[in-house]
Amino acid sequence: MVPGVGHLVLGRRQLGVHLLVYTLIVLGVLGWRWGRFAHAFTTTAVDQWVAALFLVASLVGAVGFSVWDVRRIARRPARPHEGKSPMRIAMRRFRANALAVASVYVILLLYLVAILAPLLAPHDPATIEHVLETRYLAPSWAHLMGTDEFGRDLLSRAIYGARISLSIGLLAMLVAKLIGTTYGAIAGYAGGWVDNVMMRAVDVVIAFPTFYLMLMLVGVFEANILVLVLILGLTAWPGTARFIRGEFLSLKEQEFIESARGIGLPPYRIILKHLIPSALSPVLVSAAFSVAGMIGAEAGLSFLGLGIRPPTPSWGNMVSAGQDALLVAWWVAFFPGALLAAVLISFSLLADGLRDALDPKALMRRYV
Amino acid sequence: MARYILKRLLQSIPLLLGIVTVTFFMIRLAPGDPMGMYLEPQRQRQVDPEVIELIRKRYGLDQPIHVQYVRWIANVVRGDFGESFRHRRPVNRLLAEAIPYTLQLTVLVLLFDALFGIALGIISAVKQYSALDKTVTLSSLIIYAIPGFWLALMLVLVFSVQVNWFPTSQTRSMDYDFLSSGGKVLDRLWHLVLPVFVMGVASAAGTARYMRNRLLEVLNEEYVVAARARGFPERTVIVKHAVRNALIPIVTIYGLSLPFLLGGATIIESIFAWPGMGRLTVEAVGGRDYPIIMATTMMAATLTVLGNLLADVALTVVDPRVSLEGKPRAP
Numbered sequence: 219m220v221p222g223v224g225h226l227v228l229g230r231r232q233l234g235v236h237l238l239v240y241t242l243i244v245l246g247v248l249g250w251r252w253g254r255f256a257h258a259f260t261t262t263a264v265d266q267w268v269a270a271l272f273l274v275a276s277l278v279g280a281v282g283f284s285v286w287d288v289r290r291i292a293r294r295p296a297r298p299h300e301g302k303s304p305m306r307i308a309m310r311r312f313r314a315n316a317l318a319v320a321s322v323y324v325i326l327l328l329y330l331v332a333i334l335a336p337l338l339a340p341h342d343p344a345t346i347e348h349v350l351e352t353r354y355l356a357p358s359w360a361h362l363m364g365t366d367e368f369g370r371d372l373l374s375r376a377i378y379g380a381r382i383s384l385s386i387g388l389l390a391m392l393v394a395k396l397i398g399t400t401y402g403a404i405a406g407y408a409g410g411w412v413d414n415v416m417m418r419a420v421d422v423v424i425a426f427p428t429f430y431l432m433l434m435l436v437g438v439f440e441a442n443i444l445v446l447v448l449i450l451g452l453t454a455w456p457g458t459a460r461f462i463r464g465e466f467l468s469l470k471e472q473e474f475i476e477s478a479r480g481i482g483l484p485p486y487r488i489i490l491k492h493l494i495p496s497a498l499s500p501v502l503v504s505a506a507f508s509v510a511g512m513i514g515a516e517a518g519l520s521f522l523g524l525g526i527r528p529p530t531p532s533w534g535n536m537v538s539a540g541q542d543a544l545l546v547a548w549w550v551a552f553f554p555g556a557l558l559a560a561v562l563i564s565f566s567l568l569a570d571g572l573r574d575a576l577d578p579k580a581l582m583r584r585y586v
Numbered sequence: 587m588a589r590y591i592l593k594r595l596l597q598s599i600p601l602l603l604g605i606v607t608v609t610f611f612m613i614r615l616a617p618g619d620p621m622g623m624y625l626e627p628q629r630q631r632q633v634d635p636e637v638i639e640l641i642r643k644r645y646g647l648d649q650p651i652h653v654q655y656v657r658w659i660a661n662v663v664r665g666d667f668g669e670s671f672r673h674r675r676p677v678n679r680l681l682a683e684a685i686p687y688t689l690q691l692t693v694l695v696l697l698f699d700a701l702f703g704i705a706l707g708i709i710s711a712v713k714q715y716s717a718l719d720k721t722v723t724l725s726s727l728i729i730y731a732i733p734g735f736w737l738a739l740m741l742v743l744v745f746s747v748q749v750n751w752f753p754t755s756q757t758r759s760m761d762y763d764f765l766s767s768g769g770k771v772l773d774r775l776w777h778l779v780l781p782v783f784v785m786g787v788a789s790a791a792g793t794a795r796y797m798r799n800r801l802l803e804v805l806n807e808e809y810v811v812a813a814r815a816r817g818f819p820e821r822t823v824i825v826k827h828a829v830r831n832a833l834i835p836i837v838t839i840y841g842l843s844l845p846f847l848l849g850g851a852t853i854i855e856s857i858f859a860w861p862g863m864g865r866l867t868v869e870a871v872g873g874r875d876y877p878i879i880m881a882t883t884m885m886a887a888t889l890t891v892l893g894n895l896l897a898d899v900a901l902t903v904v905d906p907r908v909s910l911e912g913k914p915r916a917p
Contacts, residue, residue: 418604421601422608424890425604425890426883426886426887427886427887429852430867430883431883433852433871434609434879436871437870437879438613510731514733518734521853521856522871522872524871524872534735537735537736541739544743548743551743555735555739555740562732
């Protein structure tokens with residue numbers, strides 16, 4: 219019943235260790251912050267409920283999955299040999315890349331912290347009291363990252379800021395990839411004049427330099443979180459659209475698609491089940507790079523005062539606030555930026571790892 | 587060649603038209619009255635309604651939308667982007683003042699990038715897996731991924747605040763006017779160091795990575811092996827044969843960086859209070875100064891289109907295998 223132990227016994231060490239460690243972490247957080255956890259169910263704040271329910275769901279999920287999977291494995295006969303599907307090969311190559319794997323852990327950890335923010339943050343990021351006594355305190359045990367000009371604990375603000383920055387990055391990337399893939403799929407599959415017209419529109423959007431397009435859209439529309447996600451997503455979709463369209467145009471002529479059409483599959487099924495999976499790998503790599511780009515763009519906009527505005531913490535606007543205090547309180551600018559750098563580096567390493575793992579040419583390189 | 591360029595320019599016109607149209611309709615989409623283009627929304631309430639009507643008539647806002655559209659295009663073609671709200675001066679004048687400052691930064695950054703980025707990339711590829719290569723690869727990845735504004739602030743912290751080697755902002759010192767002319771030049775250069783260094787390092791990191799990968803690919807090609815077999819000294823093989831071929835796509839990249847020349851320095855300019863295009867745009871966006879926003883965006887987009895053209899033409903010049911029409915030429 220204890221998550222992970224079952225897998226360890228069966229010899230599936232990796233899965234077992236991961237499950238066990240994760241469960242221990244969840245239990246640890248529960249124990250450490252029991253008071254807040256219990257209190258969360260009495261408030262109406264959505265984020266507290268999300269954090270608390272997430273912990274509960276993690277626990278239930280870990281136990282449930284563990285039981286189910288162990289049973290499933292025990293039932294099956296032992297496999298004579300492992301399958302060598304491309305996905306398996308890619309996963310194995312990816313796991314050999316230590317930096318990439320480490321990045322995955324870092325990213326997952328940060329997202330976990332972001333979700334559990336209300337439970338984990340040592341202080342309230344918004345409370346301002348006794349400003350004169352608490353402003354610009356250097357990092358100490360009480361305030362691990364120091365305090366800002368209003369006496370707010372920077373670590374807590376950074377944790378809440380992580381939520382904003384990380385979720386905007388992820389959501390914006392999803393928006394961009396979804397719109398881009400759909401648009402490109404339609405254009406590529408349809409071909410002909412439809413494709414032509416659609417690509418002209420893409421050309422117009424691509425002509426605007428990304429950051430300038432964002433600036434213009436931010437200047438025209440009010441910048442709250444939802445609008446920001448949309449703006450970031452709307453500036454990035456053309457790249458994916460172009461790529462998918464190109465892939466579809468060439469894949470369309472291949473035999474397996476012809477035969478799919480021949481047996482009467484409707485277009486949407488061909489697109490969803492055959493064309494898109496074939497074009498997927500570069501899109502995955504691009505998605506990883508794209509998240510980094512989105513997080514960076516949001517940070518840049520917030521830094522300039524055009525994205526998320528204070529007092530809502532975003533790593534970008536925290537660095538901006540720190541700029542004024544560079545002389546007296548270097549930590550205000552340093553820590554949020556360092557976290558940003560860590561996230562961006564992690565996503566870059568992840569994307570590099572994905573690219574190397576999924577690279578079809580690498581298969582041949584072993585024999586050269 | 588000239589005919590091709592002309593043809594491409596003509597082909598770009600619909601695209602440019604599209605850009606202008608998009609920017610035109612952007613402003614109509616803004617919450618509020620299109621009057622916001624000529625008179626800030628806040629001030630509209632303070633002004634007498636009759637005056638507002640006059641302004642409307644003056645700028646043709648009471649006309650149907652297609653008439654306004656034609657007027658807009660006519661103005662753009664003439665270079666008249668209207669007047670800035672906050673500065674109360676013609677936008678093109680403001681642009682003309684800001685552009686040289688930005689160019690000072692971006693041209694130097696491109697030079698820095700070309701010099702260090704390419705050189706480091708070459709060395710890195712030639713001595714693959716050496717300590718130098720590993721250092722360059724890892725550090726260029728890190729520098730490339732770090733948010734530019736943070737890197738800038740950290741460098742300012744270290745080099746300006748702690749050590750006071752370089753000034754923290756502005757283009758010139760307070761006592762600029764009292765310096766000798768040689769002193770003035772030096773002062774300008776001194777102020778340029780940090781901004782250029784920050785942007786240049788990040789940019790060079792990217793170029794070095796790219797150059798390294800390219801050169802590694804090229805070094806596996808057959809003609810390199812052939813050149814070695816013919817007995818050329820390694821230096822010649824690398825420089826004359828491999829590097830030249832590896833540089834080809836890099837030329838395209840530099841062509842595509844034409845819009846960077848004017849728009850790439852937005853954040854750095856804001857940090858260093860540099861009076862260039864970037865800072866102008868950022869302030870305009872913050873202050874909802876629509877004329878400037880429209881003008882800079884259109885300029886940036888137009889430069890991108892031109893940059894694409896430049897990159898394509900440059901590629902033809904540099905790579906004899908590529909013909910303008912896309913058909914392979916005889917070797």
